[in-house]
Amino acid sequence: MASEASASTSAATAAQQPVAIVCVGMAGSGKTTFMQRINAHLHAKKEPPYVINLDPAVLNVPFESNIDIRDSVNYKEVMKQYNLGPNGGILTSLNLFATKVDQILGLLEKRAAPDPEQPGKKLIKNILVDTPGQIEVFVWSASGQILLESLASSFPTVIAYVIDTPRTASTSTFMSNMLYACSILYKTKLPMILVFNKTDVKDASFAKEWMTDYDAFQEALQRDDEGNAFGGVEGEGAGSGYMGSLLNSMSSMLEEFYAHLSVVGVSSMTGQGVDEFFDAVREKAEEFKQDYLPELERKRKERDEQKRKMRQKELDKMMKGMSMGESSGTAGPKTADNDDSEIESNNGDDDDYADVDDEYDREGLQARYAAAMEANQDSTMGR
Numbered sequence: 001m002a003s004e005a006s007a008s009t010s011a012a013t014a015a016q017q018p019v020a021i022v023c024v025g026m027a028g029s030g031k032t033t034f035m036q037r038i039n040a041h042l043h044a045k046k047e048p049p050y051v052i053n054l055d056p057a058v059l060n061v062p063f064e065s066n067i068d069i070r071d072s073v074n075y076k077e078v079m080k081q082y083n084l085g086p087n088g089g090i091l092t093s094l095n096l097f098a099t100k101v102d103q104i105l106g107l108l109e110k111r112a113a114p115d116p117e118q119p120g121k122k123l124i125k126n127i128l129v130d131t132p133g134q135i136e137v138f139v140w141s142a143s144g145q146i147l148l149e150s151l152a153s154s155f156p157t158v159i160a161y162v163i164d165t166p167r168t169a170s171t172s173t174f175m176s177n178m179l180y181a182c183s184i185l186y187k188t189k190l191p192m193i194l195v196f197n198k199t200d201v202k203d204a205s206f207a208k209e210w211m212t213d214y215d216a217f218q219e220a221l222q223r224d225d226e227g228n229a230f231g232g233v234e235g236e237g238a239g240s241g242y243m244g245s246l247l248n249s250m251s252s253m254l255e256e257f258y259a260h261l262s263v264v265g266v267s268s269m270t271g272q273g274v275d276e277f278f279d280a281v282r283e284k285a286e287e288f289k290q291d292y293l294p295e296l297e298r299k300r301k302e303r304d305e306q307k308r309k310m311r312q313k314e315l316d317k318m319m320k321g322m323s324m325g326e327s328s329g330t331a332g333p334k335t336a337d338n339d340d341s342e343i344e345s346n347n348g349d350d351d352d353y354a355d356v357d358d359e360y361d362r363e364g365l366q367a368r369y370a371a372a373m374e375a376n377q378d379s380t381m382g383r
């Protein structure tokens with residue numbers, strides 16, 4: 001299978017691989033502006049990145065994309081044709097686009113590999129991916145997972161979680177954001193950088209302090225509680241104290257999570273902090289190669305092994321059923337010896353079956369959408 005082959009080659013050639021930076025963040029956090037800023041930064045350094053826009057609903061992208069989901073899928077037509085709302089439209093557009101993941105990887109690998117016929121060819125060092133503001137539609141969908149896993153199987157991949165700093169200044173919104181980030185880390189299993197954006201409006205030092213100093217967060221909690229930030233009617237006494245104690249327990253639970261993150265403060269408006277961001281990217285890309293890639297490969301092997309066992313079990317059941325049928329005179333003329341040899345030959349081909357199964361899973365998705373697309377070819381695909 002293509003992605004498996006690229007997974008094994010990626011380990012060997014990871015040192016020269018470009019890093020894929022996937023920007024996620026809540027609507028309005030400044031993802032697109034941040035993408036524009038880091039894109040301009042890399043252009044200024046004469047290292048133009050490869051840019052992918054995965055937001056089908058965005059009206060204007062203020063930078064040039066090499067691959068744009070809107071070139072392949074017409075989001076408005078998808079909504080109309082499938083009778084969907086905005087989120088369903090984004091999800092279905094992503095699903096349609098995910099059927100092209102092999103083509104996308106092919107293009108990326110071509111741009112990332114040296115070409116003997118073009119020795120002067122400039123290889124890309126960074127792949128920037130912008131995602132829809134509806135994080136859950138991307139992070140928790142099958143297509144989002146396919147796209148992320150495919151990227152990560154070929155390139156060191158890091159998640160840049162963009163946070164609106166001024167809107168995260170209270171302990172409760174800060175904690176909500178951290179829990180969201182934690183769920184993304186849990187789902188994607190990729191190294192993450194927290195990008196506290198809009199530092200021209202509010203400095204991110206408070207957030208860094210809360211993440212490293214438990215007592216500082218407790219003091220902020222106390223202040224918010226006294227200021228009635230956790231409920232009750234404003235000016236009529238403090239909230240129940242439930243929120244305070246919940247946030248308190250969560251902050252101690254999240255300590256382990258904080259330890260695995262890089263945190264940078266950035267202003268996408270002024271460009272402040274962008275160098276620190278790329279330092280963090282390099283650090284996380286190394287971490288990806290050392291910790292995440294072996295883990296990804298271990299998980300893949302585990303999955304293959306589980307599938308192999310399941311198939312063996314099914315096969316054993318089938319053989320048992322056949323021999324029972326045979327003893328009751330309903331089976332054909334097959335002998336026990338023949339059965340054994342068949343098991344053996346199947347055992348030998350287990351890995352091939354794993355490939356076929358994986359291929360089948362993906363092809364299943366592809367076939368369903370290919371069929372859907374064919375039916376609506378003119379109207380949903382292409383602009």
Ligand SMILES: Nc1nc2c(ncn2[C@@H]2O[C@H](COP(=O)(O)OP(=O)(O)OP(=O)(O)O)[C@@H](O)[C@H]2O)c(=O)[nH]1
Pocket residue numbers: 025026027028029030031032033034058132133134197198199200201266267268269270
């Ligand atoms: N002051 C300031 N404003 C910013 C910064 N980054 C983004 N903004 C503003 O924040 C608003 C949202 O920015 P976008 O880049 O559109 O945010 P987004 O996350 O891509 O939003 P969606 O497309 O809805 O997902 C815009 O008005 C930006 O001008 C920043 O660093 N400083």
